[in-house]
Amino acid sequence: MAESNPSTHSFPNIELYNTLSHQKEQFTTVVPGKVGMYLCGPTVYKPSHIGHMVGPVIFDTIKRHLVYSGWEVTWVVNITDVDDKLIAESKVRNMSMTALAEEMTADYLDNLSALGVQGIDTMPKATDHIEGIVKFIEGLVQKDCAYPADGDVYFDVAKDEDYGKLTNRSPEKMQGEGGATASRKRSAADFTLWKKAKPGEPSWESPWGPGRPGWHIECSAMSEAILGSHFDIHGGGLDLVFPHHENEIAQSESLHECPMATYWMHNGLMQAAGVAGKVGGRPRDGSDTPDDLAATKISKSTGAEPFKELLTRHRPEVIKLLLLSTHYRSPIHFGEEPLGESARALEAFERLFNRYERLCGNSYYTLTERNRHDGNIAISKFHGDIKEYASALRNRFLDAMDDDFNTAIAVATLFDLIRYINKFIDSESLEKKTTDSDLETLTHLMLLMRELTSNLGLFLTPPVQVAAGTDGKLLESLMQLIIELRSRARKTKDFATADLIRDSLNEADIQLEDRADGTDWSIT
RNA sequence: GGCGCCGUAGCCAAGUGGCUAAGGCAGCGGAUUGCAAAUCCGCCAUCGUCGGUUCGACUCCGACCGGCGCCUCCA
Numbered sequence: 001m002a003e004s005n006p007s008t009h010s011f012p013n014i015e016l017y018n019t020l021s022h023q024k025e026q027f028t029t030v031v032p033g034k035v036g037m038y039l040c041g042p043t044v045y046k047p048s049h050i051g052h053m054v055g056p057v058i059f060d061t062i063k064r065h066l067v068y069s070g071w072e073v074t075w076v077v078n079i080t081d082v083d084d085k086l087i088a089e090s091k092v093r094n095m096s097m098t099a100l101a102e103e104m105t106a107d108y109l110d111n112l113s114a115l116g117v118q119g120i121d122t123m124p125k126a127t128d129h130i131e132g133i134v135k136f137i138e139g140l141v142q143k144d145c146a147y148p149a150d151g152d153v154y155f156d157v158a159k160d161e162d163y164g165k166l167t168n169r170s171p172e173k174m175q176g177e178g179g180a181t182a183s184r185k186r187s188a189a190d191f192t193l194w195k196k197a198k199p200g201e202p203s204w205e206s207p208w209g210p211g212r213p214g215w216h217i218e219c220s221a222m223s224e225a226i227l228g229s230h231f232d233i234h235g236g237g238l239d240l241v242f243p244h245h246e247n248e249i250a251q252s253e254s255l256h257e258c259p260m261a262t263y264w265m266h267n268g269l270m271q272a273a274g275v276a277g278k279v280g281g282r283p284r285d286g287s288d289t290p291d292d293l294a295a296t297k298i299s300k301s302t303g304a305e306p307f308k309e310l311l312t313r314h315r316p317e318v319i320k321l322l323l324l325s326t327h328y329r330s331p332i333h334f335g336e337e338p339l340g341e342s343a344r345a346l347e348a349f350e351r352l353f354n355r356y357e358r359l360c361g362n363s364y365y366t367l368t369e370r371n372r373h374d375g376n377i378a379i380s381k382f383h384g385d386i387k388e389y390a391s392a393l394r395n396r397f398l399d400a401m402d403d404d405f406n407t408a409i410a411v412a413t414l415f416d417l418i419r420y421i422n423k424f425i426d427s428e429s430l431e432k433k434t435t436d437s438d439l440e441t442l443t444h445l446m447l448l449m450r451e452l453t454s455n456l457g458l459f460l461t462p463p464v465q466v467a468a469g470t471d472g473k474l475l476e477s478l479m480q481l482i483i484e485l486r487s488r489a490r491k492t493k494d495f496a497t498a499d500l501i502r503d504s505l506n507e508a509d510i511q512l513e514d515r516a517d518g519t520d521w522s523i524t
Numbered sequence: 525g526g527c528g529c530c531g532u533a534g535c536c537a538a539g540u541g542g543c544u545a546a547g548g549c550a551g552c553g554g555a556u557u558g559c560a561a562a563u564c565c566g567c568c569a570u571c572g573u574c575g576g577u578u579c580g581a582c583u584c585c586g587a588c589c590g591g592c593g594c595c596u597c598c599a
Contacts, residue, residue: 022528042599051599085597168527169595215597237599242527244598268529269593297593325548326537331529331592333536341536341549348548351562396546400538408538412547422563426556431563495558502560513561520562 012069012372014402016233017329019241019264020166024404029232030262035066035073036231038223038261040240041123043080044104045089048111049304050319050334051237051270056117057320058267058328058405059235061457063119065401068455069372076226078219079105079125082212087201097202101125111307114316116460122226126218129225130204133213136221136255137193137206145254149184151196151209157189160250166264167242191247193217216247220260224252234261238269238329239297268331270298298334315463318343324407324456345415349459352418354520356446359430360439365462367447369454372398378451381444386424390448393417397452407456414452421445431516483512483519 014027029035039059042052056077063073080086081101090100105125112120126133137153140146145159157163157171164170171189192214197203203210223231229252236245245264252260298304310319322342326332353364370378375394382390393413400409424445425431428438453459482501489497502512505521513520 040599043597048599053599055599083597167594170526238529238593239598242594243596267599269599271592297598321548322536329529330537338536338549344550345548347562355563406538409546412538415547419564423565426564490558493558499559506561511561514557514559515562 011071012402016263016265016404019266030230033072035071035233036227037063037073037075037233038227038231039077040219040236040244041077041079042108043083043085044101044108045086046104047107047306047308049298049307050310051298051304053111053115053307054267054270054323054332055235055237056112057115057323060117060119061324061407062405064455064457065405074121074227075119076223077120077123078222079123080218081125081127082202083215114311115320116316116457124222124226126213129218129222132225133217133221134206136217139255140193140251143254146193148208151211152184152192153194153208154185154190155193155250157187160254163250164246166246166249169242191216191243216244217251219248220251229256230258231261233263233265235265238266241266267328270334271331272296272298272335314339317459317463318346320458321346325411327406327408348415348418352421355425356442359434360443363462364446364450367450370447370451375451378447386441389420390445394448401455410456417449479521483521487519
């Protein structure tokens with residue numbers, strides 16, 4: 001039982017890729033046994049699209065794996081609720097910035113909830129931390145790392161010796177924001193910490209007059225307030241590496257004189273598939289022009305559809321499986337075609353879950369989600385070849401996750417497990433006769449599956465029924481009737497009628513599956 | 525122009541200096557089925573091109589070709 005005491009825990013070796021060092025590093029935490037993790041969240045001025053969901057899904061899985069492995073994790077995702085874009089959009093929609101932010105935050109939360117992203121511990125809003133932000137800027141001004149200019153405050157890049165270390169840039173080579181602020185800045189690379197308010201704009205009092213925070217400062221101030229001046233993991237999309245994270249490092253490390261985060265993790269960006277669902281790369285043949293193959297980043301400017309619209313066509317689980325089938329640092333090939341493939345792949349899991357439920361009477365979704373420690377113990381409940389297989393498969397899965405959270409390999413092992421369990425059911429003819437011992441083994445195998453799918457954050461809750469309520473009952477009884485009639489036809493070898501029924505249902509997207517013990521139906 | 529990533533089967537996508545280069549989708553053959561569906565078994569790649577390093581490279585280096593991202597708001 002000493003194992004349950006964090007101070008005596010032995011933690012697995014985890015390696016993760018650090019953008020700062022451009023290589024994989026062994027994971028160690030600032031405070032033993034505890035992990036502080038900060039992910040840059042959305043600016044809430046428009047409904048979120050698929051791109052906004054990548055980070056949360058991936059980091060939810062990362063948190064799951066760390067918690068599963070014994071760490072105590074605090075995960076922070078910020079909400080940027082004050083910003084130029086919010087001000088502009090609230091004018092267009094003739095509403096207050098606060099109301100707009102609340103509406104879009106609610107949209108964001110709905111989407112996270114649909115995707116089963118459950119691990120976020122706190123979601124600080126920038127407007128709740130103005131005081132801390134002002135103090136942060138004051139500290140920088142006092143240390144002469146920043147200077148006020150006509151109501152604005154700028155970070156002085158020249159005072160930060162290692163500015164650019166995250167992205168290998170030097171201030172001299174950068175063009176900077178330019179425009180109206182250029183004349184007030186000492187260097188083009190200097191960036192805004194505090195922005196003077198124009199008449200009518202939302203503003204807060206400060207030593208430099210009324211204004212609002214610049215883009216980067218909130219993350220520095222809020223991460224410090226919640227996680228401390230040096231925490232473990234800072235994450236975000238690859239598009240945030242520069243300038244956002246570079247500037248966060250500059251601010252925080254100039255003020256605190258310690259590393260801001262030990263590990264900087266960045267996820268790949270969504271790519272909209274080009275023609276024929278292709279991603280790009282080398283030309284395939286003379287007929288393919290590069291333009292036809294081009295994949296491009298999905299973003300607000302390319303008119304990505306709101307996530308909620310996507311959810312009307314695709315179940316959250318399908319989207320999640322697609323996201324996890326690619327390594328998090330790679331670009332993700334996204335579109336209707338890949339989503340369709342993901343949906344077909346997903347069915348293999350759900351058919352097995354249904355099969356298990358038919359045999360054992362238990363829903364897969366009620367099975368216990370084990371942690372790593374309990375999973376280690378549970379492996380000993382298998383015997384012989386099955387034990388060998390289960391143990392090897394589980395190790396393959398865990399090795400992949402320990403190696404920079406390689407969910408692509410982890411998912412692949414799951415497909416192997418599906419085949420293995422189906423084979424077990426087939427070879428023992430469990431559909432025809434079962435013994436207690438067989439069912440016990442089957443349940444242990446399914447518990448292993450459960451342990452691993454929950455680690456990824458997959459199949460947490462039963463799929464929402466397409467037809468619910470009274471309509472569902474009506475449909476159910478109609479289907480029972482139709483199946484009964486077809487069954488009678490089959491018994492009298494009237495296959496023409498039986499096939500007519502099945503084909504007609506097929507055209508209505510209802511699929512029948514005949515089994516020894518009856519006929520199942522499902523909506524495709 | 526500067527910084528960085530990538531190019532693996534029809535499509536998607538892992539991976540390794542040398543045993544059989546994961547897995548998914550699609551396809552083909554077989555078992556099973558009244559026929560299907562599902563399930564199981566089997567088949568399906570020499571890793572953009574050209575050089576170099578090496579006993580040996582798809583994996584390391586170089587050049588070239590092609591794609592993508594960042595340098596401006598962006599998850």
